[in-house]
Every structure is written in C-alpha cells, then in structure tokens.
Amino acid sequence: METPCILVVDDDREIVKAISINLKNEGYRVAEAYDGMQALEAICSQDIHLILLDIMMPRLDGLSATMKIRQEKNIPIIILSAKSEDSDKILGLSMGADDYVTKPFNPMELMARVKSQLRRYMTLGDVNMKDKNNTVIRTGRLAFDTETRTLTADGSPVRLTATETKIVELLMKNMGRIFPAEEIYERVWGEVAYSVENTVMVHIRRIREKIEINPREPEYLKVVWGIGYKIEKI
Amino acid sequence: MDTKSRKSKAFKFWLCFFLGINIIGLCIIGGLAVLSSFELEMLGRDIKETQRFKHNMAVKFDTLARYITDRVETDNLHSSATAENSRIADMYLAELENEGENLIYFARNPKTNKVITNSAIDLGITTKGPISLPEEYDFYIYFNGEKFIGQKDGKPLDIYTDREYINTALRPYLESPNDYVVRSGDREIYYDIQDCQILLAVNKGIVGNPYGYSSLYDLQRQAGVVRWVLIGGFAVFAIGVGLLILSIIKRRYIKEFEYMLGKILGKIFFEFKVPVLLIGSLIILLTVQHFFQLSLVYTVLLAIASFWLLYIIRIDFRTNGVGVFTNNIISALIRKYKEFENRHPLQKALLLRFYTLAGLEVLLVVLTIIFLLMMVANREGSLFIFSVVFMALGVYLFYRYLRRYTNTVDDLGKIIDQAERIRQGDTSTKLQLSPDRDLFSLAENLNTIQDGITEAVERSIKSERMKVEFITNISHDLKTPLTSIISYVDLLMKEKELPLHVKDYIKILAQKSERLKILIQDLFDLSKVTSGEMEFEKKPIDLGKLIEQTLADLDDRISESQLKFKVNIPNSPVPIISDGNKLYRVFLNLFQNTLKYSLAGTRVYVDLVTDDKKATVTIKNIANYEMNFNEEEIIERFVRGDKARSSEGSGLGLAIAQSFTQSCGGDFDIEIDGDLFKVMLTFDIKSHKIIENDELK
Structure with missing residues (x-):
C-alpha cells in the first residue's frame, strides 16, 4: 500500500508546519495549502487521502471548501478550528466533515484521529464485506460482532475483559439508550445493585481508555449526567 | 396642493353654489313677475297685433272722434271748459301729428263740414265706397259713417280682443256691443259720430321722430326691451343653473368649505345662536302662514333667506354635532x-x-x-x-x-x-389618559419612564451581546497562537538530545500553556453564561445520581488525596429539572476545589437533603489556608487577585459554578466559618416519573 498523503490547510503557516512535522514523523506524506482555493487546487493536482482543514481562512473558508470537496470526493476531512461551540461542531459535521478538532489541540490526539480516519477510509471495502453477516453492530469507528463478541475500533480489535465486554455488548445492542448504573450492574454482574455508581464508573472509564481517542472527551461511551450511561449512535 | 390655495378654491366653488342658488331664486321671482304682467304678449309677435297697440289706436280714434264732433263734457258746459276742452283736443292732435309718416289720419264731419287730415293724397273717403290707401300702410281702422272696419294685411281685425273698451265712440257700431265692458277707471262718454268718416292707418315700418314723441315708435321699442329683458333673464338663469351644476360636480370642495364654515360656526356660543334661530324660525313660520297674502317678491326673498338659514343650521349640526349646544358661555x-x-x-x-x-x-x-x-x-x-x-x-x-x-x-x-x-417589569403596556384629565401629565411621565426602562434594557442587552461577540473574537485570537505554542512545545518535548534543565523548562511551558487553554475556555464560558447567551438544555435528572457520577468520575483523584469524603445521598431518586452537563461542570469544579484547598487528613462532607419542595446539596471542607475574605469576595477572587490563587486551573471555578447553578435554576450560597468552607446548592424538586418512562428509553 502506498504511503498516504495528507493535505494540511491553515492560513497560519507555523501551525501547518508543526502539523506537517508531526505527520512526517508518523510516516505520512504531506501536502500544504494556506487557504481554501489552494486546498481545492492541491486536491485536483495530487492524490490526497485525508485533509486537515481550518475554518477561518482567506479567499475560501473551510466550510465552503468542505462543501466543494464533498461534491466530488469522499476523502476524509478533519476540521481544525478555534470555534469550540457545539453549534460550530454540528455545523462543520453537517457540511460533510468527518471529524472536528478544536484549537488548541493536543498533537497526539490529532495524530490518533488522523490514524483512525485513514484506517476507516482505506479499509472501507473490507468493512462493507463483513457487514453482510448482519451480526455486526456499528457506530462510527466502532464495530461489535455479536457472534464472536469482539469489538473493533477502526478495524483493529480492542482487548476487553469479560465484564467490559458484557457492558459494551449491553450498550452496543441498545445503542442510544441510557442505562442507569444500577441496571448495568444488575444485568452484567447479575447481582442486586447497591451503591454501585463507583464500580460501574470505573469500568466505563477503562473501556473509554481503550476505545476513545481522547478519553476525557469521549465520543462514543458517554455519561449522561444525572441519569446514566450510553453508547452514542453516530 | 398647499392648504391656502385649496382653501381659496373651496371658497370659490362654494361661492358658485351660493350665487347659483340665489340667482335661480331671483330668476324665479323675475320670471313670475314677467309672467304676471301683460307685457309678455308683446314678446315675439307683430306689435300691431298686441292689445296695447290696439288700445293705443283706439285712443287715437277717440281723439279724432272727440275733435271732429266738438264734444263738450255735459257737466262742464261753460266757455272756459270749452276752451279747456279744445286745448286738450289740440294737444291730442299734436300727438297724432308727431307720429309723422307712421300714421295717416283722416276725419270729416259732414254736419259741420270739418275735416282734419295729415294726408296729402285723396284716400277716396268722399263716397261710402272702399278706401284707397298707399300700399305701405298695412293696418287701418275706419268708420265710414255707418260701419266700423278694422283690417290688418287685408284681414279683418278685432280691435277689442280683451273684451274691454276704453272709448265709447265706436261701441254702438261694433257687432254685439253689449259683449264689451267699460275698462276699470274709465268713464263712459258718448260721441255722436253718425255720418262722420274717421280713418287711422299705420305704416308697415314704424320709425322714430327726431322732433317729437311718437307713441307708436315707443310701443315698438318697448316690445324690443321686453324681449331683451326676457332673454337676459333666461341667460342669467342659465348661468345660475350652470354655477349650481359646477358646484355639485365639485361638491368635494363645497364640503370642505362647509366644514370650514362649520368650524367657524362652532366657535359661536349657543346663546348667540338661539335668538338668530328663533327670529329666523319666526320669519319662516310667518312666511308660510301668510304665503298668499304677501307679494311674490317678498315670498321668494324670504324663501331664499329661509333656505340659507336652514343650510347654515344644517352645516352647524353636521360639523359640530352636540358641540352646537355644549359650546356655550x-x-x-x-x-x-x-x-x-x-x-x-x-x-x-x-x-x-x-x-x-x-x-x-x-x-x-x-x-x-x-x-x-x-x-x-x-x-x-x-x-x-x-x-x-x-x-x-x-x-x-x-x-x-x-x-x-x-x-x-x-x-x-x-x-x-x-x-x-412597571414595578413588575412590564414596560410595554402604556396607560393612556385623555389629555384633559388632571393626572394626564403624571400618566405621561410614567409612560416616559417605561420608555426609558425599555431603552435602557435594550441598550444593556445590545452591549452584552457586543461583549460576548468581543470575547468570542478575543478567545479565537488567543487560541490561534496558543495552538502554535502547544504544538511546538510538544515538538520540543519529543527532542531527545536536550539537557535536563531545558527539559524542565519545556515541561513548565507545557503546563502553563495547558493552563492558559483552560483559562481561555473558562473565561469564554463565564462571559457567555453571565450575559445569558449560553443555552441550557433542561431535562428531568436525578440530582443524587449526578453527584454520585461526578464523585465516581473523580474517584482516582479522591483516593489519591489524603481526604476522606463522607457522602450522604438518599437512596430514592431526587428529581429536578436541569441541564446535566452544566451541573456536572458545577460539581466537578466544586469537588476539584475541595481536593485542591482542603487540609490534608480532614473529612469532606457531601450531603443531599430533601424536603417536599427543595433539594439542598451541602459540601463542607476545612481549608488548608486562612480564608481572609468574605463570601462575596471569594467568587470574585479572580478579579481581586488573591494570594490563594492556585497555580493550576483558571481560578474561575467558583464563579462558573455559581453562574451555572443559577442559570440551571438553583441557588448558590457560600458560608465561611473560620476554616470551615461550606457550599450550599438548592434546587426545586420536580416530582416526575418522566425519568423512568421517557428519558431512559
């Protein structure tokens, strides 16, 4: 497989440079652009596998560029923006971006997200093949095979303990539904729940560290504060 | 169009209306007067066929008869009377003479052999046969001694068409003389004209005599005048009708003028109107009552006057309504x-x-x-x-x-x-009092105050919005360079060949840039929530569970610390309506503070107490420093720059906790008692089954 080429677009050249260094360290090829128009030109002239795109840029802003790219190509787009409001994130994702990272970002987290998006993009064909079995429950980068009771993130298996697997299975099978700690405890441990919040939370946190890119800002396994826990359907 | 020219226009059209009505009224009088007089018969007819002409001729005939018979008034039989009589006769003859070419006269008395004529030619009157007149004389009356003949254009002529006669000389010789009556005011006198011949013939064209008075010419001229008077009268009437029609077409202007007139009338006191009204009504009443006794002219003039009186009354009432009565002294x-x-x-x-x-x-x-x-x-x-x-x-x-x-x-x-x-904050409902009320200005002042409040509120909302916009922009501008700092610090940290002390420096840089990141986000959140721009998604949640979850989330740090958490939360759910994510942030901040500022080895008490309506969370801890500030100051600590500021976190934790709690619908209180630091949060309990039924699905 050829080395993936990643396009970094930001009007701040230092940021582009820093990201490029990190990406090159990870072994990727990097293309650079400093506004939306240059980004569109780069996509036409080169074979790009992923785009890191700023929003506030001269000439053509990131959201418009995303829309233009989505008209023709299915390349994964990660938006990098200083706009941290939920509404900004929702807008970016609805425009066709695959992920939204707020500035200032942790370089390691960004690398992890790049890796995740690339893996999904490159192995898309395999994933589709598996889906035909109807035994796989899928949300975003997570897939749980109910037959083998294994969880994969971006196609690679996640090693879970027996209890964790049970919790994941419960939440994956009822994706989107909120489970109070007591219910999780009773269904996973099979015992009467009494003061179990801590116990459940410990397991939830451990699972998060295994499946989430940034466990402190989980995308999938979420706490619904004051109610319970759920796995988000993405 | 400017009002002045509009006003004058309105007046002009109204004047048309006024004149039109008056002219029509007056023309009606004139017309009736003309109709009532006999002069009308002179209109459009040959003057010689009018009764006046015939009378004139009859008088002239009588003059000749009187002259020829030397008639003397029987009761005045003395010489002076005879002399007087002959003088009068001469005067009448002179009148005949004055007619000149207009008239041929001839009279002869065979008894006295007296002849009088102005004709030079022989008219063939000597015999009892037909007379021969020159052709241009188309009118004659002739008495041949036995019989009276009147002819015009060769046709016989009835000289007394109105069956009244003024002289007596002819009567015995008319057919059926008893049909005629004496004209009022005339005396009946007989002239014996048996066997006398008397002729009067009138020329076709009657001309004026420059040297004397011609009564025939005068008659003819009078006929002309009557014609012109009538034509003129009709013309004036037509003008009147025209003016009236014009004013009806332009009644919009008339209405305007009437309105102006009404306004002027409205200014007149009722007391002054009453006498005018009474007198006017009286006149109208009398006119109606005595309609047939009064002369025509008076009737019509009064009718016109009544019309205008009623007109003015109508305008007054239409414009001023009840004001007619209420505008009194x-x-x-x-x-x-x-x-x-x-x-x-x-x-x-x-x-x-x-x-x-x-x-x-x-x-x-x-x-x-x-x-x-x-x-x-x-x-x-x-x-x-x-x-x-x-x-x-x-x-x-x-x-x-x-x-x-x-x-x-x-x-x-x-x-x-x-x-x-207004005290309750309603600034939109205005109190409208009518301006003549005593308290009008007070009400207006209140309205102005309301407007002032509305304006102030709007201004403050606008400035808050601008503040949020400003902070949004600032935080963006701060985040961009911070991204570079964090990225390059990260790259530096990956360098392996650096001396140990440089690595220490980089570590500090990494920590501080991380703190700066939190600080910017907290500042942004705080400004947003205090300006009311942050959105809160309020849902039914279990407050007890939320605290448990938050504590579980912090479990690692709690067990690492040397603190003992004494948690007392009821087993049954504590339902409240709030935004779980925001409340999590509140408790996270509070527990983080507790972890940071509690004296090592002490206990931290977390209690959730409920009654029917309220749920109160109390967090108590012993401070690890001297709290030399009061409850308000601690929240504003960041602003004041207190020594107790920590080296990690933003220092905005309590301020955010307070603002979020209040926006989530709770009360936030702090108590400081020596070293005991106590935070109390109170929420309304909203009893609901919704948590189980809806939200869990």
Whole structure:
C-alpha cells in the first residue's frame, strides 16, 4: 500500500508546519495549502487521502471548501478550528466533515484521529464485506460482532475483559439508550445493585481508555449526567 | 396642493353654489313677475297685433272722434271748459301729428263740414265706397259713417280682443256691443259720430321722430326691451343653473368649505345662536302662514333667506354635532377657568377648584334666595325664572365638579395599578389618559419612564451581546497562537538530545500553556453564561445520581488525596429539572476545589437533603489556608487577585459554578466559618416519573 498523503490547510503557516512535522514523523506524506482555493487546487493536482482543514481562512473558508470537496470526493476531512461551540461542531459535521478538532489541540490526539480516519477510509471495502453477516453492530469507528463478541475500533480489535465486554455488548445492542448504573450492574454482574455508581464508573472509564481517542472527551461511551450511561449512535 | 390655495378654491366653488342658488331664486321671482304682467304678449309677435297697440289706436280714434264732433263734457258746459276742452283736443292732435309718416289720419264731419287730415293724397273717403290707401300702410281702422272696419294685411281685425273698451265712440257700431265692458277707471262718454268718416292707418315700418314723441315708435321699442329683458333673464338663469351644476360636480370642495364654515360656526356660543334661530324660525313660520297674502317678491326673498338659514343650521349640526349646544358661555367660562388652573401645580389647582366651586355655589344660592324674596315682595312671578336659572346653574356646576372629581379618583387608581405593573417589569403596556384629565401629565411621565426602562434594557442587552461577540473574537485570537505554542512545545518535548534543565523548562511551558487553554475556555464560558447567551438544555435528572457520577468520575483523584469524603445521598431518586452537563461542570469544579484547598487528613462532607419542595446539596471542607475574605469576595477572587490563587486551573471555578447553578435554576450560597468552607446548592424538586418512562428509553 502506498504511503498516504495528507493535505494540511491553515492560513497560519507555523501551525501547518508543526502539523506537517508531526505527520512526517508518523510516516505520512504531506501536502500544504494556506487557504481554501489552494486546498481545492492541491486536491485536483495530487492524490490526497485525508485533509486537515481550518475554518477561518482567506479567499475560501473551510466550510465552503468542505462543501466543494464533498461534491466530488469522499476523502476524509478533519476540521481544525478555534470555534469550540457545539453549534460550530454540528455545523462543520453537517457540511460533510468527518471529524472536528478544536484549537488548541493536543498533537497526539490529532495524530490518533488522523490514524483512525485513514484506517476507516482505506479499509472501507473490507468493512462493507463483513457487514453482510448482519451480526455486526456499528457506530462510527466502532464495530461489535455479536457472534464472536469482539469489538473493533477502526478495524483493529480492542482487548476487553469479560465484564467490559458484557457492558459494551449491553450498550452496543441498545445503542442510544441510557442505562442507569444500577441496571448495568444488575444485568452484567447479575447481582442486586447497591451503591454501585463507583464500580460501574470505573469500568466505563477503562473501556473509554481503550476505545476513545481522547478519553476525557469521549465520543462514543458517554455519561449522561444525572441519569446514566450510553453508547452514542453516530 | 398647499392648504391656502385649496382653501381659496373651496371658497370659490362654494361661492358658485351660493350665487347659483340665489340667482335661480331671483330668476324665479323675475320670471313670475314677467309672467304676471301683460307685457309678455308683446314678446315675439307683430306689435300691431298686441292689445296695447290696439288700445293705443283706439285712443287715437277717440281723439279724432272727440275733435271732429266738438264734444263738450255735459257737466262742464261753460266757455272756459270749452276752451279747456279744445286745448286738450289740440294737444291730442299734436300727438297724432308727431307720429309723422307712421300714421295717416283722416276725419270729416259732414254736419259741420270739418275735416282734419295729415294726408296729402285723396284716400277716396268722399263716397261710402272702399278706401284707397298707399300700399305701405298695412293696418287701418275706419268708420265710414255707418260701419266700423278694422283690417290688418287685408284681414279683418278685432280691435277689442280683451273684451274691454276704453272709448265709447265706436261701441254702438261694433257687432254685439253689449259683449264689451267699460275698462276699470274709465268713464263712459258718448260721441255722436253718425255720418262722420274717421280713418287711422299705420305704416308697415314704424320709425322714430327726431322732433317729437311718437307713441307708436315707443310701443315698438318697448316690445324690443321686453324681449331683451326676457332673454337676459333666461341667460342669467342659465348661468345660475350652470354655477349650481359646477358646484355639485365639485361638491368635494363645497364640503370642505362647509366644514370650514362649520368650524367657524362652532366657535359661536349657543346663546348667540338661539335668538338668530328663533327670529329666523319666526320669519319662516310667518312666511308660510301668510304665503298668499304677501307679494311674490317678498315670498321668494324670504324663501331664499329661509333656505340659507336652514343650510347654515344644517352645516352647524353636521360639523359640530352636540358641540352646537355644549359650546356655550358657561362651558367657555369653565374652559377659561381650566386654563387658569393649568398654570398652577396640580395640588394647588385641586384646592383652588374646590374653593372656586364653594364660592360660586354660595353666590348662586344667595342670588336664588334674593330673587325668590324679590318675587314674593313684588308679587312678580316672572322673577321666579331667574331663581330657577341660578339654581340650575348651581346644580350643573356641582355636577361638573363631581364628575371631574370621580374621574380623577378613577385615574389615580389606574396610575397606582400602572406603577405596580412597571414595578413588575412590564414596560410595554402604556396607560393612556385623555389629555384633559388632571393626572394626564403624571400618566405621561410614567409612560416616559417605561420608555426609558425599555431603552435602557435594550441598550444593556445590545452591549452584552457586543461583549460576548468581543470575547468570542478575543478567545479565537488567543487560541490561534496558543495552538502554535502547544504544538511546538510538544515538538520540543519529543527532542531527545536536550539537557535536563531545558527539559524542565519545556515541561513548565507545557503546563502553563495547558493552563492558559483552560483559562481561555473558562473565561469564554463565564462571559457567555453571565450575559445569558449560553443555552441550557433542561431535562428531568436525578440530582443524587449526578453527584454520585461526578464523585465516581473523580474517584482516582479522591483516593489519591489524603481526604476522606463522607457522602450522604438518599437512596430514592431526587428529581429536578436541569441541564446535566452544566451541573456536572458545577460539581466537578466544586469537588476539584475541595481536593485542591482542603487540609490534608480532614473529612469532606457531601450531603443531599430533601424536603417536599427543595433539594439542598451541602459540601463542607476545612481549608488548608486562612480564608481572609468574605463570601462575596471569594467568587470574585479572580478579579481581586488573591494570594490563594492556585497555580493550576483558571481560578474561575467558583464563579462558573455559581453562574451555572443559577442559570440551571438553583441557588448558590457560600458560608465561611473560620476554616470551615461550606457550599450550599438548592434546587426545586420536580416530582416526575418522566425519568423512568421517557428519558431512559
């Protein structure tokens, strides 16, 4: 497989440079652009596998560029923006971006997200093949095979303990539904729940560290504060 | 169009209307007058066929008869009378002479052989045969001694068409003479003209005589004048009708003028209108009553005058309505008094009004009594009317005062309500009082205050919005360079060949840039929540569970610390309606603070206590430093720059916790008692099954 080429677009050249260094360290090829128009030109002239795109840029802003790219190509787009409001994130994702990272970002987290998006993009064909079995429950980068009771993130298996697997299975099978700690405890441990919040939370946190890119800002396994826990359907 | 030219236009068209009506009215009089006079028969006919002409000829015939018969009044048989008679006869003859070419006359008495004529030619009158006249004479009357013949254009002529006769000479010789009566005012005198021949012939063209008076020419001229008078009359009538039609077409302007006129009329007091009205009505009544006794001219003039009177009354009522009655001297005096009152402050005006009323009432009562006494003393019943008038005036004034007083009291109630409404924050409902009310200016001032409040609120909302925008922009501008700092610090940290102390420096850089990141985000959140721009998604949640979850989330750090958490949360759910994510942030901040600032080895108490309506969370800990500030200051600590500021976190934790709690619908209190630091959060309990039924699905 050829080395993936990643396009970094930001009007701040230092940021582009820093990201490029990190990406090159990870072994990727990097293309650079400093506004939306240059980004569109780069996509036409080169074979790009992923785009890191700023929003506030001269000439053509990131959201418009995303829309233009989505008209023709299915390349994964990660938006990098200083706009941290939920509404900004929702807008970016609805425009066709695959992920939204707020500035200032942790370089390691960004690398992890790049890796995740690339893996999904490159192995898309395999994933589709598996889906035909109807035994796989899928949300975003997570897939749980109910037959083998294994969880994969971006196609690679996640090693879970027996209890964790049970919790994941419960939440994956009822994706989107909120489970109070007591219910999780009773269904996973099979015992009467009494003061179990801590116990459940410990397991939830451990699972998060295994499946989430940034466990402190989980995308999938979420706490619904004051109610319970759920796995988000993405 | 400017109002001035519009006004003058309105006046011009109204003038058309006014003149039109008058002209038509006057033409009707004129027409009736002409119709009633006999002159009308002179119109459009040959002058020689009119009765006046025939009478004229008959008179002339009589003159000749009188002359030829030397008739003397029987009762005046003396010489002077004879002389007088002959003088008159000569005078009449001279008149005949004056007609000149217009007239040929001939008279002969065979008994006296007296002949008188102005004709040079022989007319063939000697015999009893037909006469021969020159061709241009188309009209003649002829008595041949036995018989009377009248002819015009060769056709026989009836000389007395109106069956009245003025002379007597001819009567015996007319056919059926008894059909004729003596014309009123004339005396019947007989002339014996048997066997005499008398002829009068008139020329086709009657011309004027420059040397004397021709009665025939005068007649002809009169006929012409009548014609012109009639034509003129019709023309004027047509003009009148034209003006009326024009004014009807342009009635929009007439209406305008009538409105202006009405306004002017409205200014006239009712007392002045009454006499005019009464006299006018009286005249109209009399006119109607005596319609047939009055001369035509008077009738029509009165009709026109009545018309205008009714017209003015109509305009007055249409424009001013009840104002016709209410604009009287009394109300004008009251108005004047109000103007006087308006120059004083309200409290003074109210007192003044009361005193004025009291004074007037006393005066009126005194006047009533005086007139009553005078009536009794003088046995004069008509004085009773004055008493009644004064009494009625007194009652009326009292009624006016009472009504105004009631209105003022009503308005006072409304203003009190309005003030209450404003106090409650309603700035949109305005209190509209009519401008003549006593408390009008007070109400207006309240309205102005409302407007001021609305404006101030709008301005502050706008400035808050601008502040949020400003902070959003600032935080973006801060985040961009921070991204570079964090990225390059990260790259530096990956460098392996660096000296140990440099690595320490980089570590500090990494920590501080991380803190800066949190600080910027917290600042942004705080400014957003305090300006009310942050959105809160309120849902039913279990407060107990939320605290447990938060503590579980912090479990690692709690067990690492040397603190002991004593948590007391009821087993049953504590339902509240709030935003779970935001409340998590509150408790996270509070517990983080506790972890940071508690004295090592002490206990931290977390209690959730509920009653029917409220749920109260209390977090108590012993501070690890001296809290030399009070409850308010600690929240604003960041602003003040206290020594207790930590080296990690933003220092905005408590401020965010307080603002978020309040926006989530809770109360946030802090108590400091020596080293005991106590935070209390209170929420309303919203009993619901929704958590189980809906939200869990």
